[in-house]
Amino acid sequence: MSNLLHRTVSERPPIAVSGEGVTLRLSDGRKIIDASGGAAVACLGHGNRRVADAIGRQASKMGYAHTGFFSSEPAEALADLLTGHSPGGLSHAFFVSDGSVAMESALKLARQYHLERGEDQRVHYVSRHLSYHGNLFGTLAASGNEARRRPYEDVLPRNFSRVSPCFPYHYQAADEGDEAYVRRLAVELEDEFRRIGPEKVIAFIAEPVVGATAGCVTAVPGYFAAVRDICDRYGVLLILDEIMCGMGRTGTTHAWEQEGIVPDIQAIAKGLGGGYQPIGGILVSRRVIDALDSGSGAFVHGHTYQAHPVACAAALEVQRIIAEDGLVNRAREQGRLLETLLRVQFASHPQVGDIRGRGLFWAMEFVEDRDTRTPFAADAGINWKIKQAAIDAGLGIYPTGGTMDGIKGDHLIIAPPYVVTDDELETIVHRLSRAVETVLPLWSS
Numbered sequence: 001m002s003n004l005l006h007r008t009v010s011e012r013p014p015i016a017v018s019g020e021g022v023t024l025r026l027s028d029g030r031k032i033i034d035a036s037g038g039a040a041v042a043c044l045g046h047g048n049r050r051v052a053d054a055i056g057r058q059a060s061k062m063g064y065a066h067t068g069f070f071s072s073e074p075a076e077a078l079a080d081l082l083t084g085h086s087p088g089g090l091s092h093a094f095f096v097s098d099g100s101v102a103m104e105s106a107l108k109l110a111r112q113y114h115l116e117r118g119e120d121q122r123v124h125y126v127s128r129h130l131s132y133h134g135n136l137f138g139t140l141a142a143s144g145n146e147a148r149r150r151p152y153e154d155v156l157p158r159n160f161s162r163v164s165p166c167f168p169y170h171y172q173a174a175d176e177g178d179e180a181y182v183r184r185l186a187v188e189l190e191d192e193f194r195r196i197g198p199e200k201v202i203a204f205i206a207e208p209v210v211g212a213t214a215g216c217v218t219a220v221p222g223y224f225a226a227v228r229d230i231c232d233r234y235g236v237l238l239i240l241d242e243i244m245c246g247m248g249r250t251g252t253t254h255a256w257e258q259e260g261i262v263p264d265i266q267a268i269a270k271g272l273g274g275g276y277q278p279i280g281g282i283l284v285s286r287r288v289i290d291a292l293d294s295g296s297g298a299f300v301h302g303h304t305y306q307a308h309p310v311a312c313a314a315a316l317e318v319q320r321i322i323a324e325d326g327l328v329n330r331a332r333e334q335g336r337l338l339e340t341l342l343r344v345q346f347a348s349h350p351q352v353g354d355i356r357g358r359g360l361f362w363a364m365e366f367v368e369d370r371d372t373r374t375p376f377a378a379d380a381g382i383n384w385k386i387k388q389a390a391i392d393a394g395l396g397i398y399p400t401g402g403t404m405d406g407i408k409g410d411h412l413i414i415a416p417p418y419v420v421t422d423d424e425l426e427t428i429v430h431r432l433s434r435a436v437e438t439v440l441p442l443w444s445s
Helices: 049-061 073-082 099-116 137-142 146-155 178-196 223-233 255-259 286-293 309-324 327-346 382-392 422-443
Strands: 016-020 023-026 031-034 092-096 124-128 160-163 201-206 237-241 265-268 280-284 352-358 361-366 398-401 410-414
Touching (some): 031 422, 049 309, 073 309, 092 309, 099 201, 099 237, 099 265, 124 137, 160 178, 178 201, 178 223, 223 255, 327 352, 361 382, 382 410, 382 422
Parallel strands (some): 124 160, 124 201
Antiparallel strands (some): 398 410
């Protein structure tokens, strides 16, 4: 038995020992195509020599400097690279160790913004059901992931509430057009602000493309423009969580670029460092910074490993490679091919209810009855069975349950590195087909 506390106590996962490109090699000699980049993390794939060399150079030069006393060259350069340009013009960056900490930082900064403006009555956050924003107490309270919340429900902060997701597959009525659906969700959000008292609301929190909890769900056109308008009307900040869907994953550097709006605070992580070092961060609008600058002059928040020089050096090299090699455009182009391959292979499968996504961020949702969109029973464990069958077929994918309502529903995510080739995409879909057919014929009518 391993002395390492794994995610499942009774099971010891296989050990990955090395990787190259989209492939991981296990200690038993098996090779696995990493078709989800772990959790949509490994945007450059594995074993990138340039990134490894950048990490080594910085570690040998200076491994650590506390930000209470010093800044560092890679942190400054990374902030310069990520801010101050179109679209959006987010002016400042704050780097931490992962996405959960990034979102916690966003929650605190949003609260402090209102304090600096003399609005200390603003104490409440609104987010959405079927969302996920992190595993800390604050970020879990913001999340609408019922399975992750359940053990801690009684001890989570109570100044959070949730509204409906923009999830057309399950929640847009058959006779409801996109404009009507947006109006309905906008009314619900505004009603929630009014129920709380809009003068008490700090921020509205959303993922532009919902990641693990609902599976690559994109909003219908006009939804985020309506959200932005309501937030502005009531002086509420808009926090967009792009930890999973950002940094090129959906075919633009920021997922919000495709929605025609700009957030006040944006959280980033996974694709920021591509998994080569633990790093996350927030990008912040000028008006939020101006409130601090004209008030206390300080962000009352900090971490020992904030803006860690080695982590920032790794992320800086990852982002330089993405820019130099045109990998954001490549993610968009390869995403079109992946969509085509998935639809050709699975569109007629009786238990594939929906194929959805954007860029290199795609999900398939599995249902027991496609006509009624009825999910499998939660205890059937369809997503985990397909995950295991995929591993047996030499493929790593990202499975999740609770897709429809937090309890029932199954989906898996396909989010390969941006460097994935046409042949590798074809192999991914072929192996995924083998895995699905291994599990779902048991449930076919």
